[in-house]
Structures are given as C-alpha cells and as structure tokens.
Amino acid sequence: xxxxxELNMGPQHPSMxxxxxxxxxxxxxxxxxxxxxxxxxxxxxxxxxxxxxFCDNIVYFDRMDYVGAMNMEVGFLEAAEKLLxxxxxxxxxxxxxxxxxLNRIAAxxxxxxxxxxxxxxxxxxxxxxxxxxxxxNIFVELSGTRxxxxxxxxxxxxxxxxxxxxxxxKEFIKxxxxxxxxxxxLFLKNDIFLSRNRGLGVIEKETAISYGVTGxxxxxxxxxxxxxxxxxxxVYDKLNFDIPVSxxxxxxxxxxxxxxxxxxSVKIVDQAITKIPDGPYFNPxxxxxxxxxxRGEGEVYARTESSKGEFGVYIVGDGGVKPYRVHVRxxxxxxxxxxxxxxxxxxxxxxxxxxxxxxLVFGEIDR
Amino acid sequence: MSLLERLFxxxxxxxxxxxxxxxxxxxxxxxxIVIALLLILMxxxxxxxxxxxxxxLGPNRVGKFGSLQLIADAFKLLGKESILPSERDNFPxxxxxxxxxxxxxxxxxxxxxxxxxxxxxxxxxHSAVSVILIFALMAIMPIGELLAGVSxxxxxxxxxxxxxxxxxxxxxxxxxxxxxxxxxxxxxRVSTPLDMESLISAQFLAYGILQPLGIxxxxxxxxxxxxxTPFDMGESDSELVSGYSTEYTGMRxxxxxxxxxxxxxxxxxxxxxxxxxxxxxxxxxxxxxxxxFIKAIILVLISFTVWLSLPRIRxxxxxxxxxxxxxxxxxxxxxxxxxxxxxxxx
Numbered sequence: 196x197x198x199x200x201e202l203n204m205g206p207q208h209p210s211m212x213x214x215x216x217x218x219x220x221x222x223x224x225x226x227x228x229x230x231x232x233x234x235x236x237x238x239x240x241x242x243x244x245x246x247x248x249f250c251d252n253i254v255y256f257d258r259m260d261y262v263g264a265m266n267m268e269v270g271f272l273e274a275a276e277k278l279l280x281x282x283x284x285x286x287x288x289x290x291x292x293x294x295x296x297l298n299r300i301a302a303x304x305x306x307x308x309x310x311x312x313x314x315x316x317x318x319x320x321x322x323x324x325x326x327x328x329x330x331x332n333i334f335v336e337l338s339g340t341r342x343x344x345x346x347x348x349x350x351x352x353x354x355x356x357x358x359x360x361x362x363x364x365k366e367f368i369k370x371x372x373x374x375x376x377x378x379x380x381l382f383l384k385n386d387i388f389l390s391r392n393r394g395l396g397v398i399e400k401e402t403a404i405s406y407g408v409t410g411x412x413x414x415x416x417x418x419x420x421x422x423x424x425x426x427x428x429x430v431y432d433k434l435n436f437d438i439p440v441s442x443x444x445x446x447x448x449x450x451x452x453x454x455x456x457x458x459x460s461v462k463i464v465d466q467a468i469t470k471i472p473d474g475p476y477f478n479p480x481x482x483x484x485x486x487x488x489x490r491g492e493g494e495v496y497a498r499t500e501s502s503k504g505e506f507g508v509y510i511v512g513d514g515g516v517k518p519y520r521v522h523v524r525x526x527x528x529x530x531x532x533x534x535x536x537x538x539x540x541x542x543x544x545x546x547x548x549x550x551x552x553x554x555l556v557f558g559e560i561d562r
Numbered sequence: 563m564s565l566l567e568r569l570f571x572x573x574x575x576x577x578x579x580x581x582x583x584x585x586x587x588x589x590x591x592x593x594x595i596v597i598a599l600l601l602i603l604m605x606x607x608x609x610x611x612x613x614x615x616x617x618x619l620g621p622n623r624v625g626k627f628g629s630l631q632l633i634a635d636a637f638k639l640l641g642k643e644s645i646l647p648s649e650r651d652n653f654p655x656x657x658x659x660x661x662x663x664x665x666x667x668x669x670x671x672x673x674x675x676x677x678x679x680x681x682x683x684x685x686x687x688h689s690a691v692s693v694i695l696i697f698a699l700m701a702i703m704p705i706g707e708l709l710a711g712v713s714x715x716x717x718x719x720x721x722x723x724x725x726x727x728x729x730x731x732x733x734x735x736x737x738x739x740x741x742x743x744x745x746x747x748x749x750x751r752v753s754t755p756l757d758m759e760s761l762i763s764a765q766f767l768a769y770g771i772l773q774p775l776g777i778x779x780x781x782x783x784x785x786x787x788x789x790x791t792p793f794d795m796g797e798s799d800s801e802l803v804s805g806y807s808t809e810y811t812g813m814r815x816x817x818x819x820x821x822x823x824x825x826x827x828x829x830x831x832x833x834x835x836x837x838x839x840x841x842x843x844x845x846x847x848x849x850x851x852x853x854x855f856i857k858a859i860i861l862v863l864i865s866f867t868v869w870l871s872l873p874r875i876r877x878x879x880x881x882x883x884x885x886x887x888x889x890x891x892x893x894x895x896x897x898x899x900x901x902x903x904x905x906x907x908x
Contacts (some may be wrong), residue, residue, distance in 0.1 A: 202717050209799050224721070224877065313800045315791045315874030321616035387792055387873050543721070544876045547801050 199227055206235045212309065212550070213557025215531075224542045229535040233528075236561040244521040249275050250349050250486040252518070257343040259523065260559040263302035265294045265334075266501040267559075268347040273428050273497035274508040275349055278518075279489045281481045287351035288429045289471040293364065294337065294346060295429075296460040296467070300371075301330040302502035303457050306554045307378065310450070313551035314391060319381045326374055329367050336360050349486060351477025361468055368465050372458070379454055392446035396537050396549035399444060406536070407529040410504025412553065415452045416444040422500040433470075436463050449552040490516055503527045503554055527553070528560045564683035565589060593686055597670050597824075602632045604862060605823050611866050642812035650809070651713035658710035659810065659817035665702030666824040672696045673831055674759045676841025676850015684851060685759070692758045693745060696832065697738065700787070703821065704730045707796065710818075711806035722805025725877050726796030729786060732884025737783035739892035740776045743899040744769055744836050750903045762840040770837035772902065775895040777837045779888060781861075784829030785868060786880075788822060792872040793880060800874075830861035 199220040205211035214235035220228035240255040247255075252275070256267040269291055276283060283291070308323030331341045337360055338346035338353065346353050382388050398408070403416040413420055421438045423431045439455035441448040481489060491512030498507040504526025511520040530553055538546045569585035576584060606621070606629065613620025621628030646655070671686040672695055678684055689695055704726060711723020748755040748764035755761065770777040786793040797805030807818040834840060834857035841850030875883070 200717060209803060221721075224725075311873070315794065315798060315800060316872070317612070317791070318616050318870050321618060325617060381871070385871075385873065387875055390879070391873065391876060542876060542878065543801050544795070544798070544874070 212555040215555060215557065226538060226541055226543060226546050229538055231531055231534055233560055236557045238562065240562045241521050241523060245518055248487045248516055249279060249489055249491065249518060252521070253347065254343065254345055257345055258558055259562055260501060260503060260556050261342055262305045262556055263298050263502040264342060264344050265298035265346065266499065266506065268344065269295050269429065270497065270499040270501060270506040270508050272347055272349060273499055274495050274510045277497055278491035278493060278495045278510050278512050279349065281350040281478050281489065283351045283478055284475050285472050286474045287476050289467055290352050290356050290476065291347055292429050292431065293464055293467045293471070296463045297330050297333065297364070299460045299502045300457050301327045303453050306453060310551040311382065313547050314388065319378055322378045322381065326371060333360060333363050333367065336363070348477065348481070349489065350481025355476045356471065364464065364468050368461055368468070372461060375457060382450065389447065391548060392450065395446045395545055396552065397445045398533065398537055402533070402536065406533040408533055409526050409529065411452045411456060412449055412530055413504070414439060415441045415448040417442040422498050422505055426498065428499055434463050434466050446548055446552050487516060490514055491518070501526060503556065503559065504530060523562060525559045525562065527555050531555060531560060564685065565681055568681065589686060593671060594667065597667065601820055601824055601827065604827055606632050608823065608866055611863065612870055615870050636816070639813055639816040644812045644814060647714060647716065647809045649715040654709040654713035658706045658713065659814045661706030661709065662703050662821040663817045665699050665706065666821055666828060669696045669699040669828055672758065673835055674762060674840060675854055677848055678851050679848050688759070689757070690754055691756045693741065693756045693761065697741065703825070707806050710810070714809035716809050718802045719806050719808045722796050722802045722808065726789065726806060728877060728881055729789070729793060729795060732881045733783045733786040733888065736779050736884065736888040736892040739896055740779040741836070743773055743776050743896050747772065747899050747903050758835060762835060762842055765839050765842070768837060768839045773837070773895060773899055775891060775898065777833070779892050779895060780833055780837065782888065784833060785865065788825035788829055788865070790822065790826070790869040792875045794874060795877040795880065798874055826862055826865050827858065830858040830865065833861055834858050
C-alpha cells in the first residue's frame with residue numbers, strides 16, 4: 196500500500212514518554228504500522244558499570260528508572276550482595292522494603308498523572324504530583340535527594356531511618372488512602388475516561404507471555420506473576436499483601452491493577468514501618484573504608500519487582516574490585532516490544548492511550 | 563441616545579459624512595480595546611481558576627496577584643521571533659490566524675449590550691438579521707483553522723485541521739437547529755425575530771427555562787466551537803503536538819490562543835443573549851452591559867470547569883455523537899418548541 200502517510204511521532208513530541216520515537220504508517224486517522232525506535236537516551240550505563248567499583252555502580256542504576264530509583268537500587272544490590280557475599284542486616288532490609296514500596300507508590304502516581312495528561316485531563320496530574328511530593332519530601336530526609344537517591348549501599352543503607360522519618364511516613368500513610376480515592380474517582384467516575392479505555396488495547400494472556408511482558412501489564416492480562424511473591428527477596432515473605440490480577444487485559448484493567456497496587460503498597464508500608472527491628476543498619480564488612488575493597492567472583496542473576504515489572508540484574512565478577520560485566524533485564528524494554536502488536540489498526544488517539552498505560556521510562560529502556 | 567450618537571455630537575463640526583466616519587472609527591477602536599481587555603481579564607481568570615482547581619497558586623509574580631502577567635506574556639509573544647516554515651504556502655499561512663481573529667472580533671460587534679447609565683446604548687451596530695450575521699461571521703473561523711493546517715505542510719497540522727473540520731461539520735447543524743428554535747419562539751411575539759435586540763425583548767421568560775434541551779445543545783455546540791477539552795481533537799496537544807497551530811510561533815500563535823478564549827467569551831455572551839435574556843435583568847435598565855457580563859462570566863466559569871475536568875473524546879466518537887444524538891435531539895427540541903409556540907401560544 197503506497198498511499199499510507201508516514202508520520203514520525205517523537206522523539207520530540209509532547210506525549211511521548213521520554214524520547215520514544217514511533218514511525219507510523221497512517222491510513223487517515225488509523226495507524227496501520229508501528230515501528231518503535233529507541234536509543235535516544237542511551238548512556239552506556241552497563242559499560243560504565245564495568246569501570247567503577249561495585250559500591251559506586253548504584254548511581255548508574257538510580258538513573259535507569261528515575262521515577263522509581265529505590266527499586267532499581269534494590270535490584271542491583273540483590274545481585275551485587277549475592278556476588279560479594281555481603282548480607283545486609285535485618286534492619287536495613289526492612290528499611291529497603293519501606294523505601295522501595297514508597298517509591299513504587301510515587302512511580303505509580305507519576306504514571307497515573309501522565310496517563311491523565313495523555314487523555315487530555317489536566318487536573319488529576321497535579322493531584323497525583325502533590326501526593327508524590329509528600330513522598331519525595333520523606334525521601335529528602337531519608338537520603339538527601341529527591342530523585343536519584345543513592346540511598347542504599349552495599350551491605351545496608353547509607354544512613355539510618357530516624358523516629359522522626361518513621362512518624363512522617365506513618366502520617367503520610369494515614370492521610371494517603373483518602374486522597375487516592377479522590378484521585379481515582381476523578382478517573383473512574385468519568386464516562387469519557389471509561390468509554391475511551393474499556394476494551395481498548397486488549398492483550399491476551401498467551402501473547403503477553405510470549406512477548407516477555409511483566410509487571411502490571413502481565414497481571415492485567417490474567418497472569419498472577421509477581422517476583423515479590425514468586426521468589427521473595429528482602430523481607431517480602433514476612434509481609435501480608437495481595438497480587439491484584441485482572442482477566443480483561445485492556446487499558447482499564449491496567450489502570451485498575453496499578454491503582455490496586457498502590458493500595459497494596461500502602462498496606463506493605465503500613466506493616467513494615469511498625470516492624471523495623473533495632474540493630475545496625477549496615478553490615479560492618481562493608482563499612483565505608485572497606486567498601487571499595489570488596490571483591491566478587493562468579494556469575495549472579497537477581498530479579499526483583501520494580502514498579503514496571505521484573506527487573507533483572509546479571510553481574511559477572513572476575514575477582515576484581517570492579518564487575519567484569521553487568522547486564523540489565525529492563526522490564527519496560529520488553530513491555531514496549533508488544534506495542535506494535537497491540538496498537539495496530541487503532542486510531543492515533545487510541546495509540547496514545549495504549550502507550551499511556553505502558554508506563555514507559557526511557558532511562559531504563561535505553562540505559 | 564447611543565454611544566455613536568454621542569461621538570457624532572462631538573465630531574458634528576466635520577459634517578454629516580465625515581463626522582459619522584470618524585465616530586464609527588473611534589467606536590471601533592474603543593470596542594477593540596474593551597474586548598482585548600476583557601479577553602486579557604478572562605485569560606487571567608482562567609489561569610487563576612485553573613490554579614485554584616489544581617491546588618496551585620497560579621500567576622503571582624508580575625503585578626499584584628500576578629494581574630499583569632498576561633500583559634507581560636503579550637509583550638513576550640510580541641518580541642518573539644516569528645519562525646516561518648520554509649515549506650509553507652505563504653499567503654494562507656499568514657492570513658489564517660488573522661481570519662480566526664477577525665471573525666471573532668466582528669461577531670462581538672453585533673451582540674446587543676444594552677445601555678449603560680449616561681452613555682446610553684453601547685450596542686455597536688444594528689442589523690435586522692444580526693442573528694444570522696453573527697453565525698456567518700463565526701463560520702469564518704473554521705476556514706482559518708483549515709487554512710492554517712493545510713498551508714503549514716506539516717502532517718500533524720493537516721491531521722489537526724481535518725479533525726477540526728470533521729468536528730465542525732458534526733455540531734453546526736444541531737447548533738443552527740437550536741438557534742432556529744429560539745427564532746421560532748421569538749417570531750410569535752416580535753415582527754423581526756432575526757434581530758438580536760428583539761430576541762431579547764421577546765424573552766418574557768428566559769428561553770433557557772422554556773427550552774432546556776435547546777440551551778443544552780447550544781452549550782455543547784459552544785464548547786465544540788471553542789474547541790477546548792473534551793472537544794479539542796483539532797489541537798489535541800498529546801496526540802497531534804498542537805494540531806493546526808503546530809507551525810505557528812510568536813504573535814501568530816497568540817492569535818489562535820486569543821481566538822480560542824475569545825470564542826469561549828463570545829459563546830457565553832451569545833448563550834446569555836439567546837437563552838438567558840441578555841442585557842435585561844432586575845434592578846435597573848441602565849446596567850445592561852453589567853448583566854451581560856455577569857451572565858457570560860458564570861457561563862465562562864462553567865466552561866472552564868468542563869475544560870479542566872474532562873478527558874478528550876475521540877474524533878470518530880464525537881462525529882457519531884453529533885450525527886446520531888445531537889441532531890435527533892435538536893429536531894425533538896424544534897418540535898417541542900413548535901408545540902409550545904403554535905399549539906399553546908407561548
């Protein structure tokens with residue numbers, strides 16, 4: 196067909212998340228072919244990791260999924276600590292869970308606001324970001340920064356959680372569910388929103404599995420797969436929470452799954468914050484003066500559940516102070532690959548809506 | 563006495579022809595200034611209102627409570643470089659934003675504003691067919707949008723223009739039919755129902771109460787005409803960058819921007835004139851413009867609330883909605899009004 200219009204959407208486009216470029220072939224308003232083109236944010240993070248000490252590599256992981264950086268740190272440290280043989284103390288593990296789950300809430304809020312913007316809703320964005328801001332303020336006290344925390348370190352966390360911060364988190368958890376329902380109602384009591392998303396962009400269970408899709412998108416397609424339950428890391432096995440699953444697999448299901456995940460994360464933080472035990476917050480084997488002398492040999496692969504899906508880190512050590520090879524299994528990269536199959540033969544407006552539910556963060560896709 | 567007569571009183575020494583010419587010119591300039599000020603006030607109101615809804619502060623740096631922010635913005639846009647795409651069709655590209663603004667400004671002139679204290683009537687001009695004329699002038703604006711989209715030679719702009727046209731086609735028929743219902747009802751009481759002034763005098767009870775379907779249809783049509791969310795498919799920022807105005811910068815872009823807010827104001831004023839009694843109101847007959855303004859500003863705030871809380875409708879769904887729901891409903895409205903007017907003699 197030669198009478199199709201070719202349209203380059205992105206990388207400079209107001210609704211492309213980050214720097215995704217889509218090469219579309221349009222038949223009027225209908226998208227006939229989609230070709231995602233990535234690489235505009237490539238920073239060679241995996242190679243850079245080979246050039247730095249294990250303890251310094253955390254900063255590169257912070258800059259991968261920058262809206263959920265705590266989860267990235269957890270992912271890297273799961274692998275690195277296994278390789279280096281440094282076990283974090285109990286207290287540090289609980290603190291990590293609290294930080295990771297708070298960050299998951301923040302990341303999902305960013306997604307929810309941006310999804311609203313994709314559909315032309317201006318107001319929910321600010322409501323989401325006001326709540327996210329409260330989490331970031333807690334993180335500022337915890338780690339000193341708003342986004343690229345560099346909070347967790349090999350063998351523990353960089354500084355201890357204080358009673359004041361615990362109080363702040365408790366306060367946040369207390370007021371947040373009410374606000375969340377308010378935000379959810381802005382979406383779910385809106386007929387236009389429902390009619391635009393119900394039944395749109397359906398991903399079948401088998402298709403999702405065959406493309407290697409993970410995270411909320413897979414769970415929205417009816418597969419109850421979550422690394423936190425399948426292969427618990429940190430102290431997730433001591434916590435009581437559910438994995439929301441939907442059988443519908445459409446845009447609305449993905450929205451509902453993420454909404455429910457926020458609620459579950461609130462539940463986790465609520466439990467974890469009271470259970471943080473006393474004790475050291477870092478392993479003395481990895482105290483600051485010894486950190487750069489840690490040596491690792493062998494291969495490890497560790498997987499964790501980031502806010503986007505299964506985040507895997509593979510590290511090879513040759514016995515030196517720096518890793519020999521680092522590879523990251525980025526969930527959004529795998530999730531993105533299904534877009535041409537899902538959004539084909541839909542209208543441009545629908546393509547944007549479907550893309551909106553994928554929660555793309557380009558720091559992680561391009562790395 | 564009207565504003566024009568008073569101006570002529572000053573310039574009568576120039577003779578009849580020249581005197582009237584000068585007074586018309588001054589009146590036109592006065593109108594332009596007042597409408598521009600009103601629009602600036604409205605955009606300021608919008609930004610403050612939006613900030614309020616979104617729990618922000620809004621403009622608060624330039625002037626007291628940020629009141630001079632819009633003036634500053636206007637100067638900024640004036641000072642911006644006008645980037646012209648090299649592939650453009652020059653003439654339509656340059657003319658398009660002007661057409662949007664000219665259609666808008668001319669339509670304002672025909673609306674009756676009533677009389678204000680000692681000045682007398684400030685309605686700019688009378689026409690026996692001002693109702694038709696206003697809608698004819700408003701019909702210039704979509705042409706400007708289409709021209710802008712086509713002449714930019716940009717795929718986003720073209721798609722945006724096509725969407726805008728598809729949207730216009732689907733709501734204008736219901737809009738005109740609901741207007742017809744108003745004229746029909748007025749024709750039972752006055753001899754010149756196509757004149758805006760007599761439309762107002764025919765409203766013994768606001769037509770918004772007598773024609774609830776009509777005011778609803780007309781409001782939807784006005785939202786669609788002003789093309790803000792939920793009906794902003796033509797310039798949907800998250801899909802088509804900026805639709806037909808993608809390639810415009812600086813003052814030319816500002817013309818589209820002002821055109822959009824101007825259409826909201828014009829639509830609200832029209833709605834208040836056609837359905838809510840326009841300048842007539844209690845207390846005094848010499849505060850007509852204030853009544854128009856109050857009614858319009860309430861409608862404007864309702865529009866803003868709609869704008870800020872709803873997501874965008876997909877274009878094919880809107881076209882469906884227009885032809886399958888709005889059109890039949892507007893016929894029902896017409897029949898109901900016919901029964902009211904002819905059958906019951908209201």
